[in-house]
Amino acid sequence: MAAAARMNAPAQSAPYDVAAVRRDFPILSRQVHGKPLVYLDNAASAQKSRCVIEAMCQLYEQEYSNVHRGVHVLSGLATTRFEAGRETVRRFLNAASANEIVFTRGATEAINLVAQTFGRSQLTAGDEIILSVLEHHANIVPWQLLAQEKGLSLKIVPLDARGQIMLDEYEALLSPRVKLVALAHMSNVLGTVLPVADIVRLAHARGIPVLLDGSQAVTHQLVDLQALDADFYVFSGHKLYGPTGVGVLYGKEALLNTLPPWQGGGDMIETVTFAGSTFKPAPQRFEAGTPAIAEVIGLAAAIEYLEQLGMGNVHAHEAMLLEHASTELAGVPGVTLQGTAPGKGAIISFTIQGAHAQDIALLLDQQGIAVRVGHHCCMPLMAHLGVTGTVRASFGLYNTLDEVDGFVRAVRKAAELLV
Amino acid sequence: MTTLAHLLDDFEFLTDWEDRYRHLIELGHTLPGLAEDEHTEANRVTGCMSQVWLVADQQPDGRYIFRADSDGIIAKGLIAIVLLAYSGKTSAEIAAVDIDTIFKQLGLDQHLVVNRRNGFFAMVARIKALAQVPAH
Numbered sequence: 001m002a003a004a005a006r007m008n009a010p011a012q013s014a015p016y017d018v019a020a021v022r023r024d025f026p027i028l029s030r031q032v033h034g035k036p037l038v039y040l041d042n043a044a045s046a047q048k049s050r051c052v053i054e055a056m057c058q059l060y061e062q063e064y065s066n067v068h069r070g071v072h073v074l075s076g077l078a079t080t081r082f083e084a085g086r087e088t089v090r091r092f093l094n095a096a097s098a099n100e101i102v103f104t105r106g107a108t109e110a111i112n113l114v115a116q117t118f119g120r121s122q123l124t125a126g127d128e129i130i131l132s133v134l135e136h137h138a139n140i141v142p143w144q145l146l147a148q149e150k151g152l153s154l155k156i157v158p159l160d161a162r163g164q165i166m167l168d169e170y171e172a173l174l175s176p177r178v179k180l181v182a183l184a185h186m187s188n189v190l191g192t193v194l195p196v197a198d199i200v201r202l203a204h205a206r207g208i209p210v211l212l213d214g215s216q217a218v219t220h221q222l223v224d225l226q227a228l229d230a231d232f233y234v235f236s237g238h239k240l241y242g243p244t245g246v247g248v249l250y251g252k253e254a255l256l257n258t259l260p261p262w263q264g265g266g267d268m269i270e271t272v273t274f275a276g277s278t279f280k281p282a283p284q285r286f287e288a289g290t291p292a293i294a295e296v297i298g299l300a301a302a303i304e305y306l307e308q309l310g311m312g313n314v315h316a317h318e319a320m321l322l323e324h325a326s327t328e329l330a331g332v333p334g335v336t337l338q339g340t341a342p343g344k345g346a347i348i349s350f351t352i353q354g355a356h357a358q359d360i361a362l363l364l365d366q367q368g369i370a371v372r373v374g375h376h377c378c379m380p381l382m383a384h385l386g387v388t389g390t391v392r393a394s395f396g397l398y399n400t401l402d403e404v405d406g407f408v409r410a411v412r413k414a415a416e417l418l419v
Numbered sequence: 420m421t422t423l424a425h426l427l428d429d430f431e432f433l434t435d436w437e438d439r440y441r442h443l444i445e446l447g448h449t450l451p452g453l454a455e456d457e458h459t460e461a462n463r464v465t466g467c468m469s470q471v472w473l474v475a476d477q478q479p480d481g482r483y484i485f486r487a488d489s490d491g492i493i494a495k496g497l498i499a500i501v502l503l504a505y506s507g508k509t510s511a512e513i514a515a516v517d518i519d520t521i522f523k524q525l526g527l528d529q530h531l532v533v534n535r536r537n538g539f540f541a542m543v544a545r546i547k548a549l550a551q552v553p554a555h
Contacts (some may be wrong), residue, residue, distance in 0.1 A: 033436065355492075356469060356490055356491040356492060356493075356494075358468055358469045358491045358493070358494070359469075359491050359492055359493045359494075362493055363440060363493075366436045366437075366440065373468075374468070388470075388490070413437075417437070417440060417441060417444060418444065418492060
């Protein structure tokens with residue numbers, strides 16, 4: 001595919017028809033508390049289009065069997081569709097090879113996999129791992145566990161006042177003892193999109209590999225892994241409008257093949273004797289046991305749907321929602337927006353002076369508006385912001401300007417009741 | 420002092436969510452709460468989405484007086500109702516309280532989202548434990 005076609009700019013063709021998009025998501029037509037559902041909890045998990053639901057149903061009704069090694073028709077069909085799913089993920093991310101796509105249960109398992117294989121085999125006492133203040137617990141705790149086991153230390157990149165990482169501080173932390181950089185591509189709380197090109201370039205100049213947590217970024221923008229050049233990239237299927245229980249670890253093929261297996265079992269071996277076993281190359285080496293077959297096929301359907309819409313169009317639509325919501329919300333008395341970095345993605349966190357975040361979210365729910373409240377699995381970031389929690393509205397490809405207006409009206413109402 | 424009967428009368432005429440919540444928030448503002456040094460880990464009821472602290476003082480006649488606090492105002496309103504239902508009672512009376520029915524009568528049962536209900540039951544469970552109500 002031509003590089004220009006992979007840019008985030010909107011496609012020239014048909015305008016983005018959000019009403020048509022909404023009709024593809026059956027759950028969006030339901031009501032809550034007698035009011036139309038306004039779903040603004042997409043950063044926690046996105047809703048599923050009919051094509052995802054139908055792809056999974058069709059597999060179970062027509063083509064289901066276990067994958068790999070079968071000689072019967074259904075096993076062949078299921079295997080073909082499963083491996084086509086891997087190719088769909090490769091194409092979506094512009095990875096060099098489908099062998100670089102490892103299916104996991106989610107982003108959390110993918111990071112744990114890297115910690116348990118790369119981390120345990122290549123890091124030794126005194127080595128350092130770089131994280132940032134805004135990381136999700138999934139990109140903190142696996143490294144903490146590893147650090148305790150091996151005597152490593154974690155170095156934390158600070159944030160500036162707008163919620164962007166301080167790149168000069170990051171560069172200063174890149175000592176010869178650093179053996180891995182593990183950062184979010186986009187913050188799940190602030191919406192900040194990290195300067196990943198600079199992050200990778202500065203680390204690689206010192207021979208340090210980089211893992212990026214793309215759980216939020218992949219849903220809002222086009223990701224080109226060959227251009228990005230990250231060594232590991234992880235995300236979850238369910239935030240990308242796909243099913244729960246499936247996620248992706250991307251790793252450069254040569255790197256993956258230097259790593260020991262993590263979980264042992266069927267499907268990942270070449271030969272097994274009681275004297276020992278030999279293992280397949282990536283990705284099978286890291287996929288012990290029966291994988292989430294229907295979920296991979298559902299994820300592939302979700303990606304094909306996104307490709308049809310065009311990630312550039314999705315990005316432009318969400319940027320419009322974000323701009324409108326940010327402007328309107330900032331005008332509500334007492335509201336503080338948390339995270340205002342330029343170029344941020346479609347996530348808004350806020351607090352209201354004198355009102356508990358929990359109470360705001362509860363009153364929004366009464367008005368049919370689903371948001372998330374609390375620490376968002378980012379307790380170190382909450383401590384940095386000096387809050388116990390925030391209310392987070394995260395926008396998706398099916399949200400509308402009318403919904404944004406309804407959300408802001410509901411926040412005004414909540415503030416009026418609480419303050 | 421408001422009684423549970425008064426409260427049921429008040430809520431009977433509140434038909435929409437906004438009025439119910441306005442009333443709940445007002446109730447929250449009337450809750451005396453706890454002293455700062457009672458906001459301890461030992462007094463904290465885990466499982467609630469807002470932070471909740473609960474203290475029991477047993478009277479010479481065996482009755483339990485409960486006092487509680489939260490950092491959320493809606494949680495404080497809910498606590499005020501729970502205390503009306505449970506405080507000043509003996510262990511046997513506490514065991515006999517049907518809190519589900521009370522919230523149904525107040526029209527607040529569907530307004531408590533699942534998480535909050537769970538937290539809410541954590542508080543009721545703590546009350547029963549403090550009053551030494553045998554489980555089942």
